[in-house]
Amino acid sequence: MTVLLLLAGGGFGAGIFGSLLGLGGGILIVPLLTFGFGLPFREAVGVSLVCVIVTSSAAAGVYLERHLANLRLGMLLEVFTASGALVGGLVAFLLPDRVLAGLFAILLAYTGATMLRRGVTAAREGAGPIEPGEDPAGPADTPGAFRAALAGPGYRPARLGVGIGGSVFAGLVSALLGVGGGIVKVPLMYLVMGVPLKVATATSNLMIGVTAAASAIVYLMRGGIDPLVAGPTAVGVFAGAMVGSRVAQRIDLRVLRILFVAVLALTAIQMTLRALG
Amino acid sequence: MTVAAPIDAGTAASRAARVEGWIARVLRAGTLLSVGLLAIGVALMSLAGWSPLDATWPALDLGRIPGDLLALRPEGFLWLGLLTTLSTPLLRVAASVVGFLGAGERRMAGLGTAVLIIIALAVFVAQRTAA
Numbered sequence: 001m002t003v004l005l006l007l008a009g010g011g012f013g014a015g016i017f018g019s020l021l022g023l024g025g026g027i028l029i030v031p032l033l034t035f036g037f038g039l040p041f042r043e044a045v046g047v048s049l050v051c052v053i054v055t056s057s058a059a060a061g062v063y064l065e066r067h068l069a070n071l072r073l074g075m076l077l078e079v080f081t082a083s084g085a086l087v088g089g090l091v092a093f094l095l096p097d098r099v100l101a102g103l104f105a106i107l108l109a110y111t112g113a114t115m116l117r118r119g120v121t122a123a124r125e126g127a128g129p130i131e132p133g134e135d136p137a138g139p140a141d142t143p144g145a146f147r148a149a150l151a152g153p154g155y156r157p158a159r160l161g162v163g164i165g166g167s168v169f170a171g172l173v174s175a176l177l178g179v180g181g182g183i184v185k186v187p188l189m190y191l192v193m194g195v196p197l198k199v200a201t202a203t204s205n206l207m208i209g210v211t212a213a214a215s216a217i218v219y220l221m222r223g224g225i226d227p228l229v230a231g232p233t234a235v236g237v238f239a240g241a242m243v244g245s246r247v248a249q250r251i252d253l254r255v256l257r258i259l260f261v262a263v264l265a266l267t268a269i270q271m272t273l274r275a276l277g
Numbered sequence: 278m279t280v281a282a283p284i285d286a287g288t289a290a291s292r293a294a295r296v297e298g299w300i301a302r303v304l305r306a307g308t309l310l311s312v313g314l315l316a317i318g319v320a321l322m323s324l325a326g327w328s329p330l331d332a333t334w335p336a337l338d339l340g341r342i343p344g345d346l347l348a349l350r351p352e353g354f355l356w357l358g359l360l361t362t363l364s365t366p367l368l369r370v371a372a373s374v375v376g377f378l379g380a381g382e383r384r385m386a387g388l389g390t391a392v393l394i395i396i397a398l399a400v401f402v403a404q405r406t407a408a
Contacts, residue, residue, distance in 0.1 A: 003328045004319065037330060050362055054312060057365045061304035064297045071297060075373060075388045082395045090402065146384065209304075209366030210392060214399050216363050220337065221403035227337075227355035228322065228329040231315045234362065238312045 003037070007229060008236035010036060011051065015240020018055065020251060021260055024180030024208060025237045026052045027111055030104060031267045034274075039229065041097040041104075046219035047230045048178030049212045051237040056180060056208035058241060063202035070199050073150045073157055073189075074206045077167040081181065081211040084171025089218030092176050102275030104177050108268035111183055112261045157193045166192065175215030180208035296376030303372045307365030314358030321351035367396055 014028035026048045033044035063069040092100065150157050157163065166188040174181035182204045189200035219225050322329070335352040345353025374389035 003330050004323055007329055008319070050359060053362050053366060054308060057304045057308040057311075057362075057369075060369075061301040061308070064301040064304070067294070067297065071293075071300070071373065072385055075370075075385060075392070078370075079388055079391045079395065082392055082399075086395060086399045086402070089399065090406065093406075149382075149384070210370060210396075213363050213366045214396055217396065217399045218403040220359070220363065221400065222407045223336070225359065226329070226334050227318070227352065227359055228327065228334060230359060231319045231322065231351075231355045232329060234358075235312060235316050235319055238308075 004232050007037065008232040008239075011233040011236025012240035012243075013236075014051075015055065015237035015242075016244040016247075017240075017256075017260060018237075019241040019244025020247075020256055021115070023111070024052045024182055025055055025241070026174075026177070026179035027108065027183075027264075029233065029237070030178045031108075031271070033229065033233070034101075035267075035270060037229070039226075041100050042092060042219075042224055043226055043229070045092065045100070045176070045178030046216065046225040047233055049174075049216040049219060050225060050230045051234045052174075052178070052180045052212045053209050053216065054234050054238050055241045056205055056212065058238065059245075060202075060206040060209060063205055066202075068198055069202035069206045070150065070152050070157075070195065071203075071206065073152075073195070074203045076150065076160075077163060077185070077189075077203075078207040078210045080164050080167035081171035081174070081185070081207055082214040084168035084173075085175040085211045085214035086171075086218065088172040088175025089215030091172075092215070092219075093222060093224070095176070098275050098277055100176060101271050105268045105271035105275060107173070107177055107179065107183070108264045108271060112264035112268065114183065114187075115257055115261050115264075152195075152199055155194060155196055155199070157189070157195055159192055159194075163188060163193045171211050171214070174208075174211050175218075180204075181211055182208060292380040296373065296380060299376055300369050300372050303368050304365060307361060307368055311358050311361035311365060314354050314361060318351045318354030318358055321349060321354060325351060327351065367393065370396075 010032045011025070011029065014025040014032060017023075017028055018025040029048040029051050030041070030044045033039040033047060034041055039047070060069065064071065147156060147160065166184060170181035170184035170188065173179065173184055182201070185204040185207060186197070186200050189195040189203060190197050195203065216225065337356055342353050342357055346357065370389050370392050374386045374393070377385040377389065
């Protein structure tokens with residue numbers, strides 16, 4: 001009973017943090033389950049993928065209703081994220097836990113650095129998310145009917161080839177490390193493809209469910225998802241994400257971001273130590 | 278002639294909005310159903326005094342799920358909840374395929390079908406490699 005409540009509570013915390021900071025819960029759930037509950041890394045990844053799908057499905061519905069997500073672009077890129085995730089799901093069972101932990105440490109360090117940079121930039125420039133309609137990358141490089149179909153209000157996705165390659169990589173990262181892959185997809189769409197930040201975030205969220213499902217199926221069928229751990233954790237994450245989305249306006253995200261980066265740094269050190277054995 | 282273009286554009290936009298509305302409803306229903314099933318499973322686990330880390334991990338057996346549900350056994354609700362969770366994004370893609378086909382956008386419907394084929398491949402490969 002205590003463990004069950006702790007799992008649900010941990011999931012709740014991960015859901016709130018993830019929702020407030022615009023991350024999926026995966027980056028927190030894997031360390032929570034491995035360090036907090038002693039789960040093998042691969043089992044933690046399997047449970048995390050389930051949680052990521054729950055939060056993605058919940059948020060993606062809202063984004064679609066508000067017409068923020070670019071469904072056509074998402075459907076194109078998720079062909080490639082799902083392919084990467086399928087390969088990643090298979091490779092994950094071939095790699096030793098220590099290698100996966102090392103890769104996760106790199107991901108944590110990258111995420112922490114990204115959040116710090118975002119915080120500094122926002123403070124210096126007073127910059128918020130770019131509104132749909134702005135086009136930071138300028139006009140698309142080569143016009144075409146298909147690219148035109150992927151366009152949204154005021155922008156047209158550029159560099160589709162790079163976007164496709166990056167999407168395969170995002171799928172691999174998601175499957176190997178149990179995260180949604182938004183940390184790869186959002187910068188890819190925003191910085192490389194010239195998709196407005198809000199649209200990139202919403203579209204990434206839409207794609208996360210399918211990406212994670214492609215690898216979660218492999219984990220499930222190979223006995224890599226423990227339903228007794230996944231149940232309470234997923235329910236906790238869902239509840240946390242719901243609360244997080246409601247209190248986001250009332251919380252000072254700068255303080256939260258610094259706290260989160262500190263947690264990421266500590267976790268990255270622990271993951272590195274685990275990788276080094 | 279001059280009136281036709283705005284009407285077509287408006288129709289296309291309303292069709293797209295309708296497809297997105299459909300998909301949003303699929304996602305919401307799937308999420309609520311899966312979380313509801315998982316929550317019932319967790320409540321039954323709690324009543325049965327199971328601890329997630331101590332209890333033996335019940336294997337997935339699709340044939341047992343209906344019986345487990347009728348007998349209010351936690352594993353039935355948990356497995357069904359997990360399967361619903363994994364199916365929700367796939368239902369979203371299937372709904373997109375139907376929606377885009379209805380809207381005459383065959384290329385987008387083809388992309389959705391490609392995703393579903395990749396997922397089917399994942400099931401096939403996982404089955405082969407798990408054996």
